[in-house]
Amino acid sequence: MTELAIGIDGGGTSCRAAIADRNxxxxxxGKSGPANILSDLDNSLLNIADSARQALRDAGLAAETISSVAAVVGVAGANVTDYGQRIEKALPFAEGRVVTDALIALQGALGDADGIVGAFGTGSVYNARKDGRLNGIGGWGFVVGDQASGARLGRDLMERSLLAHDGVRPASPITDAVMAEYGNDPEHIVEFAHSARPTDFARYAPVVFEHAAKGDAVAVGIVTDAATAIGESLEALLWPNCPSICLLGGLAEAYEPWLSRYRPLLAKPKNDALHGAVELAVKLLNERQRGSA
Amino acid sequence: MTELAIGIDGGGTSCRAAIADRNxxxxxxGKSGPANILSDLDNSLLNIADSARQALRDAGLAAETISSVAAVVGVAGANVTDYGQRIEKALPFAEGRVVTDALIALQGALGDADGIVGAFGTGSVYNARKDGRLNGIGGWGFVVGDQASGARLGRDLMERSLLAHDGVRPASPITDAVMAEYGNDPEHIVEFAHSARPTDFARYAPVVFEHAAKGDAVAVGIVTDAATAIGESLEALLWPNCPSICLLGGLAEAYEPWLSRYRPLLAKPKNDALHGAVELAVKLLNERQRGSA
Known part of the structure; x- marks a missing residue:
């Protein structure tokens, strides 16, 4: 095995790889196409390996070097049945380990320290490391979970806009704006909602935060409910002397003012998920070399 | 035109018809197959006419009589764009009027009186008649509405079971039962939820009410939230001296104990929706005959 470690962040829109020395x-x-292992395993494997080869090329190394490196791949779904093991077997590395996207994000954010990571984008999910042991909750998707996700914020906005239209709850500038966008026809909202993917709902999340910041009563209600849900999940994970909570994802910054109760614990992430994958790959490399010494 | 009136309740599982004299x-x-006009207009038209012919046969009348009767058809979607008019043109009656399922249900429940009707089955929807004028709210589907529907009760149960599994909210006998049903694997619940139709979620509604009656904290929470939503919708429709509120649908009886605040106004429906359609058809017949006299 060469003294090289590759970390790969296998995401739903692209795979990003970085190659490091043993320090x-x-x-x-390197960068390549997406990794959606549960829906398209074959192309995911190709893209994962391709991103690694791009990184080798970027470092001025031969593509064949891929078979002598240690690699850690972080990818959503790695913990679903035997997907992780199937990918490990199929990848071209000397030593390859496949872990969840959550683990590389946590490693990047906290380094080797204990703490809690909450990720808020289209979905929402929480991971804690306490005494080195991992514990993850949430991330079940917006239909029956992900209470603080962008998808839920958008879905809630549609629901409250219809309630305002019906005169059941008060209207506000944000519900007026939604009704106007859909031609003041509730049927159009229903049509949208019944075919909307999580990302379709989530595109309303920034709008909700904007209006909430201006004091819009409906938007404040939506964000307050979501922040309450975040608090409940954090309380389920928190322990005395937990050193820090990192908020990650596209909505992290927007949520910060609504989580003032946790301000003393909130810390900026040390690094991103790709860096977390590299850190884990370097650990793997050093373990193997100690093992073979 | 003969002195005959046919009322038809065009439902998603069957069309039911009844033929009456001018009194x-x-x-x-008669009874025939389903009417789902938005998804299958052609077969809906066939089934509507077939149920009417069955009723004529049951009354010992010739099938051709159909072209000389007055008929009122109540069917979901009649108010969507021009569907109602398209059906009116295509039906074989001397005079046919197509109205919403909500209107025949209201007519059946209240007769010609003012009042409010709330219908709680797989979906939830409210209709009021005040000074003879109709006003309907809700019924937007469980994704972004139908807060008191069976579908929402079931979806809420899945969501709270996952929260209990994650230790975010307390477990209870009902969440334990759900987790056991899904092999204590949250992934199985997520898989169910992401492909579940409203009726799939709604099959849990009776279970929620059963556990709530026994004091299960989670089930009580779910039903209380839904009853609060019913209250909000009723308040949006209620007026001083509103004579009565009728609860209809498969969950009407189950909700009654949770709506004690409205007990003085709650009244049993006078008749069912099919009877409401017949009443409207008789009115149509008498109007036409007065018009042509």
Whole structure:
């Protein structure tokens, strides 16, 4: 095995890879297509390997080097049945380990320290590391979970707009804006909602936060409910002397003012998920070399 | 035009018809396949006409009589764009009027009186008649509405079971039962939820009410939230001296104990929706005959 470690962040829109020496110094980066292992395993495997080869090329190394490196791949679904193991077997690395996207995000954010990570984008999910042991909750999707996700914020906005239209709850500038967008026809909202994917609902999340910041009563209600849900999940994970809570994802910054109760614990993430994957790959490399020494 | 009136309740599982004389005395009944006009207009038209012919046969009348009767058809979607008019043109009656399922249900429940009707089955919807004028709210489907529907009760149960599994909210006998049903694997609940139709979620509604009656904290929470939503919708419709509120649908009886605040106004429906359609058809018949006299 060469003294090279590759970390890969296998995401739903692209795979990003970075190659480092045994001290963790990054010497090359690569990017390829998406990894959606549960829906398209074959192309995910191709893209994961391709991003690694791009990183080798970027570092001025031969593509064949791929078979002598240690690699850690973080990808959503790695913990579903035997997907992780199937990918480990199929990848071209000397030593490859497949872990969840949550683990590389946590490693990137906290390094080797204990703490809690909450990720808020289209979905919402929480992971804690306490005494080195991992515990994850949430992330079940917006239909019956992900209470603080962008998708739920958008779905709630549609629901409250219809309630305002019916005169059941008060209207506000944000519900007026939604009704106007849909031609003041509730049927159009229903049509949208019944075919909307999580990302379709989630595109309303920034609008909800904007109006909430201006004091719009409906938007404040939606964000307050979501922040309450975040608090409940954090309380389920928190322990005395928990050193820090990191908020990640596209909505992290927007939620911060609504989580003032946790302000003393809130910390900026140290690094991103790709860096977390590299850190884990360097650990793997050093373990293997100690093992073979 | 003969002195015959046919009322038809065009439902998603079957069309039911009843034929009456000009005094409203029912002399025959018929039944045929479903009417889902928005998804299958052609077969809906066939089934509507077939149920009417069955009723004529049941009354000992020739099938050709169909072209000389007055008929009122109540069917979901009649108010969507021009569907109602398209059906009116296509039906074989001397005079046919197509109205919403909500209107025949209201007519059946209240007769010609003012009042409010709330219908609680797989969906939930409210209709009021005040000074003879109709006003309907709700019924937007469980994704972004129908807060007191069976579908929402079931979806809420799945969501709260996952929260209990994650330790975010307390577990209870009902969440334990759900988790056991799904092999204590949250992924199985997520899989169910992401493909579940409203009726799939709604099959849990009776279970929620059963546990709520026994004091299960989670079930009580779910039903209380739904009853609060019913209250909000009723308040949006209620007026001083509103004579009565009728609860209709498969969950009407189950909700009654949770709506004690409205007990003085709650009244049993006078008749069912099919009877409401017959009443409206008799009115139509008498109007036409007065018009042509």
């Amino acid at each position: 963790g110094t990054i010497i090359g980066r | 409203g005395t029912i002399i025959g009944r």
